[in-house]
Amino acid sequence: MPNRNLGPIFVTVTSMREGVITATGLVKSFGGLVAVGGIDFTVMPGEAFGFLGPNGAGKTSTMRMIGCVSPPTTGDLQLFGLDPRHDGRTIRARLGVVPQMDQLDNELTVVENLLIYARYFDISRREARSRATELLEFVQLSERANSKVEPLSGGQKRRVSIARSLINDPDVLILDEPTTGLDPQARHVLWDRLYQLKEEGRTLVLTTHYMDEAEQLCDRLVVMDGGRIVAEGSPQSLIATYATREVLELRFGRGRNADHVADAAEVGERVEELPDRLLVYTTDGEGSLATLRNRNIVPDSALVRRSSLEDVFLRLTGRTLVD
Amino acid sequence: MSLVTTSASVWRDIRRPQRLIERSAMVYRRNWIIILSGLFEPMLFLLSIRVGLSQLVGDVEVSGRRIAYDEFVAPGLLAAAAMNGAIFDSTMNIFHKWKASKLYDALLTTPLTAADIAVGEIGWAVLRGTIYATAFLITMAAMGMVESAWVVMAVPVAALIGFTFASLGMAATTFMRSWADFEYVPAATLPLFLFSATFYPVSAYGDWSWVVNLSPLYHGVELVRAANLGVWEAALLAHVAVLVVLGVAGTTVAARRIEKLLLS
Ligand SMILES: Nc1ncnc2c1ncn2[C@@H]1O[C@H](COP(=O)(O)OP(=O)(O)OP(=O)(O)O)[C@@H](O)[C@H]1O
Ligand SMILES: [Mg+2]
Numbered sequence: 001m002p003n004r005n006l007g008p009i010f011v012t013v014t015s016m017r018e019g020v021i022t023a024t025g026l027v028k029s030f031g032g033l034v035a036v037g038g039i040d041f042t043v044m045p046g047e048a049f050g051f052l053g054p055n056g057a058g059k060t061s062t063m064r065m066i067g068c069v070s071p072p073t074t075g076d077l078q079l080f081g082l083d084p085r086h087d088g089r090t091i092r093a094r095l096g097v098v099p100q101m102d103q104l105d106n107e108l109t110v111v112e113n114l115l116i117y118a119r120y121f122d123i124s125r126r127e128a129r130s131r132a133t134e135l136l137e138f139v140q141l142s143e144r145a146n147s148k149v150e151p152l153s154g155g156q157k158r159r160v161s162i163a164r165s166l167i168n169d170p171d172v173l174i175l176d177e178p179t180t181g182l183d184p185q186a187r188h189v190l191w192d193r194l195y196q197l198k199e200e201g202r203t204l205v206l207t208t209h210y211m212d213e214a215e216q217l218c219d220r221l222v223v224m225d226g227g228r229i230v231a232e233g234s235p236q237s238l239i240a241t242y243a244t245r246e247v248l249e250l251r252f253g254r255g256r257n258a259d260h261v262a263d264a265a266e267v268g269e270r271v272e273e274l275p276d277r278l279l280v281y282t283t284d285g286e287g288s289l290a291t292l293r294n295r296n297i298v299p300d301s302a303l304v305r306r307s308s309l310e311d312v313f314l315r316l317t318g319r320t321l322v323d
Numbered sequence: 324m325s326l327v328t329t330s331a332s333v334w335r336d337i338r339r340p341q342r343l344i345e346r347s348a349m350v351y352r353r354n355w356i357i358i359l360s361g362l363f364e365p366m367l368f369l370l371s372i373r374v375g376l377s378q379l380v381g382d383v384e385v386s387g388r389r390i391a392y393d394e395f396v397a398p399g400l401l402a403a404a405a406m407n408g409a410i411f412d413s414t415m416n417i418f419h420k421w422k423a424s425k426l427y428d429a430l431l432t433t434p435l436t437a438a439d440i441a442v443g444e445i446g447w448a449v450l451r452g453t454i455y456a457t458a459f460l461i462t463m464a465a466m467g468m469v470e471s472a473w474v475v476m477a478v479p480v481a482a483l484i485g486f487t488f489a490s491l492g493m494a495a496t497t498f499m500r501s502w503a504d505f506e507y508v509p510a511a512t513l514p515l516f517l518f519s520a521t522f523y524p525v526s527a528y529g530d531w532s533w534v535v536n537l538s539p540l541y542h543g544v545e546l547v548r549a550a551n552l553g554v555w556e557a558a559l560l561a562h563v564a565v566l567v568v569l570g571v572a573g574t575t576v577a578a579r580r581i582e583k584l585l586l587s
Contacts, residue, residue, distance in 0.1 A: 067432055089436060092432060099429075101425070103428050103429035105424065115349075116342070120342050120433035122338070
C-alpha cells in the first residue's frame with residue numbers, strides 16, 4: 001500500500017535512481033503453504049530498509065529469496081539488475097548475509113571463521129588477514145580472535161556473524177533479526193555498528209520484531225503480516241498515518257478494562273482493548289487523562305507515551321508484535 | 324581474448340571446491356592426530372596377517388602366478404582402507420556439518436554452489452584416503468610384500484576407490500534422517516570388506532563368482548592387486564569404468580540433493 005504522504009517524494013527519487021533490489025509480485029510457497037503471498041518493494045542504494053512483522057509473517061522467507069538461497073515460486077526479483085535464478089553466484093558475491101540463526105563454523109576459531117569465509121569469496125590470504133583483523137576490531141572482538149566460537153555469548157556470536165558477513169566488502173547487507181535474544185546493552189552496541197555501516201553507504205536490509213530497532217535504524221520499512229505487506233513508509237510517516245501523536249495507557253485491573261472502553265473512547269480518537277490494558281490514541285495524553293479524572297474515572301495506573309510502530313502494527317493487524 | 328576469459332572462469336570454477344579442502348585442512352591442522360589414527364586399523368590387519376595367517380595358508384594362485392598369502396591379501400586391505408577412510412569422512416562427518424553445524428547453509432550464501440560443496444567435500448575424503456594408501460604402501464614395501472615397481476599405481480587407484488566411496492557415502496548421507504540411520508553403513512561396508520575377493524580369490528565362489536562383480540570394492544581390489552603384480556590387461560579398464568561411473572553418479576546425486584534440500 002503506497003503511502004500518500006510520502007508518495008510524491010518517492011516518485012522523484014525512484015525515477016532518478018535505480019533500486020538495488022526490486023521485487024514485483026514476489027511469491028514463495030512451500031507445498032500448499034503460502035509463506036510470501038505476492039509482495040512488491042524497492043530498496044534504494046544506501047538506504048536501510050526494514051521488514052517488520054510477527055512470527056510467521058514471511059520475513060525470513062523473503063530474506064532467503066533476496067539472498068539467492070531460495071528460488072521465488074513466482075514473481076520477479078532483481079538485485080543489482082540481475083536475476084537470482086541465473087546470476088545467483090554473481091549476486092551473492094556482492095551480498096553480506098547474517099541469518100536468523102548464527103551459522104558460524106564451530107570447528108574453527110573466531111578469526112579462522114573470517115579467514116576461510118574470505119577464501120570462499122576468492123580473496124587472497126594476505127588480504128583476508130588484514131580484513132579479518134580490521135573487522136574484529138570493528139566488532140570489538142579482537143581479544144577473542146583465537147577463541148573457539150562455541151563458548152562465546154549470544155551477542156558475541158552475533159558480532160562475529162556480522163564481521164564475517166562484511167569480509168567481502170558487500171554492497172548490500174542482509175540481516176535477519178540481528179538483535180533478537182540479546183540484552184539491551186548488546187543491542188545498542190550492534191545498532192551502533194549497523195548505523196556506522198549505513199553511514200559508509202552500504203545498503204542494509206533487515207528484519208525485526210522490535211519497533212524501537214526499526215525506528216532507530218530504518219529509513220523506510222514495510223510491515224508484513226501473513227505473507228503480505230500491509231503498510232509501507234518511513235517510521236515517522238507510518239506513525240503519522242496510522243497512529244496519533246500520543247498514547248494513553250490505562251489499567252483498571254483484571255476484567256474491568258472492558259467496562260471503561262466507552263469512557264476512554266470519549267476522550268481520545270480511538271481505543272484499543274488489550275487483555276491487560278486500554279490504549280487511548282490521542283494528540284494530548286495528559287489532557288485526556290485529566291478529562292477522565294474530572295469525570296471521576298480513575299484507573300489503577302496510567303501512562304502517557306509517544307506512539308510507536310507497535311501502535312501502527314496493532315492498528316493494521318489487530319495484534320501486538322511481541323507477545 | 325574470449326579464450327582468455329573462458330579459461331580464467333574455468334580456473335575459478337575449479338578453484339571453488341578447493342576452498343572446502345582448505346577448510347578441512349584448517350580444521351585438521353590442530354587435530355592431525357585424528358588423521359593418523361585412521362592408519363592404525365589397516366596396519367594392524369596387515370601385521371596380524373603377516374605374522375600369523377600367512378604361514379598357515381601358504382601360497383595362492385593369481386593370474387597364473389603363485390604368490391605368498393600376505394602378498395595376496397595386502398592389496399585387498401589397501402583397497403579396503405581407501406574405502407573405509409572415504410566412507411568415514413563422507414558419512415558421519417558430513418552429516419554433522421549438514422545438520423548440526425549448518426555449515427552448508429552458510430556456504431551457500433557465498434559464491435559457492437551445491438556442486439562445489441559436493442566436489443570439495445569428496446575431494447577432501449579422496450585426499451585423506453590417498454594419504455592412508457600411501458602410508459600403507461610404504462609399510463607393505465617395508466615388510467617385503469611388494470611384487471613389482473608398478474605398485475606405485477596403487478596410489479592413484481586408491482584415490483579412485485576413495486572417490487567412488489566418498490561419492491556414494493555422501494549421496495547416501497543426504498538421505499539419512501537421523502544418527503540412527505548410520506547403523507546401516509557398516510551393514511553395507513562390512514560384507515563388501517569380507518566378500519570382495521579381499522581374503523581369497525574370487526574362484527572360491529565357483530558358479531556364483533559373478534555376484535562379486537556387484538561389489539564396487541571388488542573392482543578396486545582387482546586394480547590394486549594388478550598394480551602390485553605389475554600385470555596390465557585391457558580387462559582392468561572395465562574395473563576403472565565401474566568405479567568412475569559410480570563416483571560420478573554419487574557426486575551428482577549428492578550435489579542435487581544439497582540443492583534440493585538446502586536451496587528450498
Ligand atoms: N522450508 C520451509 N518449509 C515449509 N514451510 C516453511 C519453510 N520456511 C518457512 N515456512 C513457513 O512459512 C511461513 C513464514 O515463515 P518465515 O520463517 O518466513 O517467517 P518469519 O517472518 O521469518 O517468522 P519469525 O519471526 O518467526 O522468524 C511460516 O508459516 C513457516 O512455517
Ligand atoms: Mg524469521
